Amino acid sequence: MEFRHKDIIALRDLTKEEIELLISTAENMREINSRDIKKVPTLRGKTIINLFYEASTRTRTSFEIAGKRLSADTVNITTSSSSSTKGETLADTALNLLAMKPDIIVMRHAVSGSHYFLSKKMPNCSIINAGDGTHEHPSQGLLDMLTMKDRFGRLDGLKVAIVGDITHSRVARSNIQGLTKMGSQIFVAGPPTMVPPGVEKLGNVTSCATMKEAIQDADVVMMLRIQQERQGKTLMPNTREYSRYFGLNPVNLKFAKPDAMVMHPGPINRGVEMSSAVVDGDQSHILKQVENGVAVRMAMLYHVCGGELE
Amino acid sequence: MGEESTVILDGTGIRRALTRIAHEILERNKGAQNLVLVGIRTGGVYLAHELAKRLEEIEGGRMPVGEVDITLYRDDYKGNAVHLPVGKTDIPFHIEGGKVILVDDVLFTGRTIRAAMDAIMDHGRPASIQLAVLVDRGHRELPIRADFVGRNVPTSIKENIQVIFDESKVPLEVVLEK
Amino acid sequence: MSLLIKGGRVIDPSQGLDEVLDVLVERGVIKELGKGLSAPAGVEVVDASGKCVVPGLIDMHVHLRDPGLEYKEDIITGTRAAAAGGFTSVCCMPNTKPVIDNKAIASYIINKAKSEGFCNVFPVGSITYGMNGERMSEMGELKEAGCVAVSDDGKPVVSSELMRRSLEYARGMGIMVISHAEDLSLVGEGAMNEGFTSTEIGLKGIPRVAEDIATARDVMLAEYTGSPIHIAHVSTKDSVRIIREAKARGVKVTCETAPHYFTLTDDAVRGYNTNAKMNPPLREADDVAAIKAGLKDGTIDCIATDHAPHHLDEKDIEFNEAMNGIIGLETSLPLSLALVEEGVLSLKQLVEKMSCNPSKILSIARGSLKAGSVADITLFDPAVEWTVDAEKLSSKSKNSPFIGWKVKGKAVATIVAGKLVKA
Numbered sequence: 001m002e003f004r005h006k007d008i009i010a011l012r013d014l015t016k017e018e019i020e021l022l023i024s025t026a027e028n029m030r031e032i033n034s035r036d037i038k039k040v041p042t043l044r045g046k047t048i049i050n051l052f053y054e055a056s057t058r059t060r061t062s063f064e065i066a067g068k069r070l071s072a073d074t075v076n077i078t079t080s081s082s083s084s085t086k087g088e089t090l091a092d093t094a095l096n097l098l099a100m101k102p103d104i105i106v107m108r109h110a111v112s113g114s115h116y117f118l119s120k121k122m123p124n125c126s127i128i129n130a131g132d133g134t135h136e137h138p139s140q141g142l143l144d145m146l147t148m149k150d151r152f153g154r155l156d157g158l159k160v161a162i163v164g165d166i167t168h169s170r171v172a173r174s175n176i177q178g179l180t181k182m183g184s185q186i187f188v189a190g191p192p193t194m195v196p197p198g199v200e201k202l203g204n205v206t207s208c209a210t211m212k213e214a215i216q217d218a219d220v221v222m223m224l225r226i227q228q229e230r231q232g233k234t235l236m237p238n239t240r241e242y243s244r245y246f247g248l249n250p251v252n253l254k255f256a257k258p259d260a261m262v263m264h265p266g267p268i269n270r271g272v273e274m275s276s277a278v279v280d281g282d283q284s285h286i287l288k289q290v291e292n293g294v295a296v297r298m299a300m301l302y303h304v305c306g307g308e309l310e
Numbered sequence: 311m312g313e314e315s316t317v318i319l320d321g322t323g324i325r326r327a328l329t330r331i332a333h334e335i336l337e338r339n340k341g342a343q344n345l346v347l348v349g350i351r352t353g354g355v356y357l358a359h360e361l362a363k364r365l366e367e368i369e370g371g372r373m374p375v376g377e378v379d380i381t382l383y384r385d386d387y388k389g390n391a392v393h394l395p396v397g398k399t400d401i402p403f404h405i406e407g408g409k410v411i412l413v414d415d416v417l418f419t420g421r422t423i424r425a426a427m428d429a430i431m432d433h434g435r436p437a438s439i440q441l442a443v444l445v446d447r448g449h450r451e452l453p454i455r456a457d458f459v460g461r462n463v464p465t466s467i468k469e470n471i472q473v474i475f476d477e478s479k480v481p482l483e484v485v486l487e488k
Numbered sequence: 489m490s491l492l493i494k495g496g497r498v499i500d501p502s503q504g505l506d507e508v509l510d511v512l513v514e515r516g517v518i519k520e521l522g523k524g525l526s527a528p529a530g531v532e533v534v535d536a537s538g539k540c541v542v543p544g545l546i547d548m549h550v551h552l553r554d555p556g557l558e559y560k561e562d563i564i565t566g567t568r569a570a571a572a573g574g575f576t577s578v579c580c581m582p583n584t585k586p587v588i589d590n591k592a593i594a595s596y597i598i599n600k601a602k603s604e605g606f607c608n609v610f611p612v613g614s615i616t617y618g619m620n621g622e623r624m625s626e627m628g629e630l631k632e633a634g635c636v637a638v639s640d641d642g643k644p645v646v647s648s649e650l651m652r653r654s655l656e657y658a659r660g661m662g663i664m665v666i667s668h669a670e671d672l673s674l675v676g677e678g679a680m681n682e683g684f685t686s687t688e689i690g691l692k693g694i695p696r697v698a699e700d701i702a703t704a705r706d707v708m709l710a711e712y713t714g715s716p717i718h719i720a721h722v723s724t725k726d727s728v729r730i731i732r733e734a735k736a737r738g739v740k741v742t743c744e745t746a747p748h749y750f751t752l753t754d755d756a757v758r759g760y761n762t763n764a765k766m767n768p769p770l771r772e773a774d775d776v777a778a779i780k781a782g783l784k785d786g787t788i789d790c791i792a793t794d795h796a797p798h799h800l801d802e803k804d805i806e807f808n809e810a811m812n813g814i815i816g817l818e819t820s821l822p823l824s825l826a827l828v829e830e831g832v833l834s835l836k837q838l839v840e841k842m843s844c845n846p847s848k849i850l851s852i853a854r855g856s857l858k859a860g861s862v863a864d865i866t867l868f869d870p871a872v873e874w875t876v877d878a879e880k881l882s883s884k885s886k887n888s889p890f891i892g893w894k895v896k897g898k899a900v901a902t903i904v905a906g907k908l909v910k911a
Contacts, residue, residue: 001395012688021395028379028396037432040382070382090806111806112690113760133808135690173690197693198684302382303393 003303007127009115010136011177019178023146025299026292032069033294043072043305046103051093052078052130053109058266058290059130059139063106066297072103072305090114094121103305106130126304134168140265141174143296145182147289148220151261156183161214161256163246164224164273165194165235171265172224173202180204189214190224190246193235211246218256222263223248223273239272249275253283261285318471319461319484324444327460328357328481331442332364334458339409342369344437346408348376350426351397353415356479357444361413376401383425399429406434411458415473417443420454445484447471490514491906492527496536496867500543501840502856511541513863516906520859534908536867539900542839543855544576544864546846547817549641549666549720549744549792552578552609555596556585561797561884563597566817567605569795569883571910573817574899576864577608577854578795579846582619583642589614589625594633606909607902608864610636610852615654615665621646624654631663636850639666641720644702646672651706655715664850666718667706669727670768674698679808681754681769689758691807696724696775699768703727707734707741716740718849721794723749723768725778732787742849744790747816747823748889750779750832756889762803762810763889766796780832789845791838793820797885815883818876819890825870825897835870867901874898 001021011019032040048067052060060076067074088096090109097105104126107115112133119127131137149155160179166172166188176186180203188199189208199207208214215221226242236242248262262274262283270276278284319327339345342365349358355377362373379397412426427439442458447465463486465471470487493511498521500506510525511518527533552566553559561569570578580597582588588597594611601609613630615638617623627638638658644667645651651667658665675698680686682693703719707730710717722728722745734741748766753773756764764770782788796813803810824842827833833841843866847855854864876893878886902910 003393025396028398031399032382035433039432041428042382042384089801091804109806111808114806116760117806133690134692167687170690173688196687197682198687201684202688299396302396305393 006304007115007119008138008300008304009119009127009129009132011138011141011174011181012136016181019142019145019181022142022296022299022303023149025302026142026146026295029295029298029302032298038069039071040069041071042302043067043070046072046305047101048072048074048104048106048301049097049100049102050074050076050130051097051105051107052076053107054131056108056131059108062290062293063130063139063297066294066301069294070298070301072301090118091121094118098122098125104128104301109133128300128304131170133170135170136174136177137170138174139293139297139300140171141178142300143289143292144175144222144263144265145178146292146296147263147285148261150288150292151285152219155179158184158219159187159217160184160220160222161187161189161218162222162224163189163211163214163248165226166190166199166224167194167196168227169224175222176203176205187214187218191236191242212252212255215252215256218260220261220263221248221253221256225265225267226269226272239269243272247273247275248278250277250281253278263289266290314488315485317483318463318486319445321482324460324481324484327444328360329364331458331460332361332368335361335411335440335442336365336368338440338457342371342373344407344409345411346374346376346403346405347411347413348378348401348426348430350412350414350422351377351379353473353475354413356475357415357481358413359479360481361411361442374403376403378426378429380422380425380429383429385421385425401433404434405430405436408436410436410439411442412439413442415444416471417441417446417456417459418449420450420452423454424452444473444481445471490528490531491534491863491903491908492525492531493534493536493541493865493867494525496539496541498541498857499835499839500857501836501844502543503858505857506836511857511865513865513903513906516863518857518859518861518863521857534867534901538871539867539869540835541857542866542868543843543857544902544904545574545821545842545866546577546579546852546854547575547793547795547820548579548790548846548850549746550578550580550795550817551583551797551813552580552597553797554584554600555593560799563600563609564604564606565882565884566795566797567601567607567609569815569817569881571606571902571904572882572899573819574821574866574868574902575607575817576866576902576904577610577852578817579610579612579636579850581612581639581641582614587614587619588612588630588635589617589619591626591629591633594630594635598634607904608854610634610850612637612639612641612666614638615640615645616650619643621650624650624657627658627661627663631661635663636852637664637666637718639668639720641666641668644668644670644672648705648709652709652713655709655713655717659713659715664716664718666720667702668720669699669702669706671698671701674701680757680765681771683754683772685754685757689760691757694769696726696771699724700726700730704730707731707739710741711737711739714740716742719743721746721749721768721792722779722782722788723771723775725775728778728782728787732782732785735787742789742845743787744792745779745783745788746792746794747820748814750776750783750827751823752889760807761889762805762807763814763887765807765810765812766794766814767812780827783827783837783841784832789841789849791820791824791841792846793817797883798887799885803887813887815881815885815888817883818881819888819895821868821899822895822897823890826895828870829896863903863906865903866899867903868897868899870897872896872898
């Protein structure tokens with residue numbers, strides 16, 4: 001099995017075998033993270049630019065550590081404003097970055113599909129998507145699948161509930177694309193204002209009327225972050241009512257399988273999408289997700305960066 | 311298999327060579343004190359277990375066996391093409407101060423051994439690293455030599471040496487392919 | 489300015505004609521139609537055998553970007569593109585800089601088109617002053633200056649009261665109101681049609697009901713005020729239904745659609761293709777079917793391109809940031825002829841929708857080959873196959889999703905007032 005893509009922009013673009021390879025490489029990368037000298041020389045001399053058009057401490061740090069552990073030189077560019085307000089277009093930014101000869105650009109951008117645009121402008125540079133608008137967040141999808149595989153030893157046949165704002169969630173899209181390819185069953189629930197049209201056709205997805213229906217007998221309960229800035233004012237009355245009907249707590253968690261794992265892409269709004277008792281409870285795998293994030297991102301950097309066998 | 315292949319070491323020959331190497335290791339190190347075995351994936355790992363069995367038979371006790379995947383330490387990647395899958399590195403013991411017997415099936419250019427030594431060093435500072443190989447086929451490109459050799463086989467650069475294992479990872483024969 | 493067009497298939501719905509005839513043009517006017525006409529001395533003869541000869545095509549919805557946005561298009565390049573596409577007349581929308589909300593701007597356009605353009609240009613003035621949706625523009629003077637309609641195209645008139653009064657006032661001035669039907673609160677930050685494609689590629693959707701609600705409102709206001717109204721760029725199945733029902737009730741409503749709405753679905757957006765980004769957005773297969781049905785049964789009166797040139801810099805960017813709209817003048821005829829091939833329209837209906845109906849709706853004295861009419865004539869070859877090549881387009885902008893398409897049917901001669909402007 002070989003990974004032959006220049007970029008990783010969406011799990012929708014990858015085959016089952018390619019996803020398995022990335023997960024397997026990530027599993028084997030974890031050994032590096034557990035030892036005293038957490039570094040291998042693999043990407044020595046490679047330059048990685050972390051280009052973040054949206055603030056993100058967690059994902060950016062995780063990619064930065066991943067790059068450094070592979071001995072790449074990593075540079076962070078964080079721009080809080082969008083390109084248009086700053087006055088420079090993404091195309092011009094791309095041309096400027098190109099002059100610095102980076103090997104990989106890890107980008108987060110508020111506009112869905114921007115990475116495809118950037119990739120066309122930079123044919124000799126790998127592009128990794130660290131989140132694009134409401135499209136995909138492939139590293140999160142991969143680390144979620146790795147965390148599930150750690151717990152169950154498989155992904156095939158798992159029943160995964162995803163609860164929250166599906167419409168605006170790139171995490172949900174990447175998980176749906178990836179998990180469907182790996183043979184899991186996905187059940188989504190959220191207020192109808194947050195469930196997009198045709199969600200069932202995205203993959204092996206069942207749309208449920210209530211949260212209870214979605215998490216019934218689930219192996220995995222994945223809660224999505226409620227982002228007021230994305231939901232605007234029209235999708236729900238307030239977070240209080242949201243948490244009452246779509247928040248995870250020790251009572252409704254009992255509908256899932258007794259050993260079900262609880263996941264959240266973070267950062268968590270405690271008391272909104274999840275109660276603290278669940279966040280800090282035995283079934284929570286949230287910190288394991290974070291830990292797996294570094295290994296998954298190392299695997300992504302390793303495989304896109306490539307290397308020709310002499 | 312190549313167009314023409316000859317068996318240069320059969321099962322019995324391999325067993326004899328491994329037993330001899332086990333004795334030489336113990337002799338050189340004056341026993342099994344502080345010895346650890348690290349096999350290079352994948353053939354070297356199987357041979358490390360074979361050697362461990364023999365060392366345990368001779369000296370008693372348990373021999374720690376680790377495995378190292380050198381993919382991330384290779385020096386032959388360049389440009390932007392395809393990276394090999396990464397295998398598992400598993401060294402479930404402290405390497406600091408230990409005498410590491412590094413095991414591989416075939417010693418060729420020495421680049422794999424260089425990579426494996428770097429990988430081991432990143433796990434700690436061993437007292438020493440000694441190299442045991444089943445076959446040394448020559449053509450070194452780095453100043454590396456084996457401490458324990460099963461069989462020296464002069465080869466041409468175009469030839470290929472393969473160590474064949476059975477399903478239970480026991481070495482069956484060494485084949486020279488032209 | 490004198491021509492004899494010989495041996496073409498003359499299709500003129502205004503006089504129920506569809507037969508092989510010769511057309512004699514003298515001094516910019518159609519002199520005579522008949523068989524075996526002979527050319528008077530010095531008259532140029534155009535061989536039209538195997539070609540269709542029809543009343544000059546009229547595109548009642550284009551953006552010429554002149555004045556103010558000449559980096560996208562201007563009156564010269566825009567009318568050259570029109571002539572290349574077989575159009576003898578275009579109606580240009582008022583969202584220029586400044587807006588066509590006064591006599592001076594309208595006159596500038598008409599004069600520039602007359603002196604330097606390749607076809608007739610009939611401006612559309614704005615409904616509201618500056619297109620700001622607050623106060624009516626001087627519709628009387630706009631009409632006097634030569635505007636054939638008023639519209640705030642590009643955005644809706646949000647206030648229902650202002651739309652009602654505009655319809656009433658325009659009726660009094662004898663000028664048509666063209667509605668850009670869109671409920672902006674439902675559109676929000678939407679960038680493409682809301683449906684499975686938007687769900688999968690993660691772009692914010694524009695629901696079809698955003699168009700339907702506005703269409704329904706404007707149709708109801710027209711019904712209530714007894715004023716005529718024309719709905720621009722109809723793209724949804726329910727808007728077609730709303731208009732069909734209104735026509736059946738006797739409401740004075742007419743409408744148009746654009747070739748992309750019966751040719752493409754929102755699937756064209758995949759890959760974040762900004763040349764498939766327009767407003768209203770490309771819809772779904774059932775909408776395309778409804779648009780075709782509406783064209784067939786006469787609910788949709790006209791095919792207009794909504795020719796919207798944009799500079800490469802406004803399209804070669806992230807999808808959300810890209811401008812809406814595509815150019816259409818040079819691909820409209822072949823894409824519409826595909827409907828004839830498909831059996832949706834007869835050639836006669838095609839000519840009605842691309843010439844006779846726009847002229848009737850906007851009271852433009854064109855759309856006919858009757859003796860005595862202004863000699864605006866389009867000759868097209870319905871069988872010729874060609875590939876749309878960006879390099880060969882006359883428009884200043886190249887923002888078309890049809891670049892590289894193999895199409896069938898092409899204008900071979902465009903005659904404006906007896907003068908061959910494209911051959």
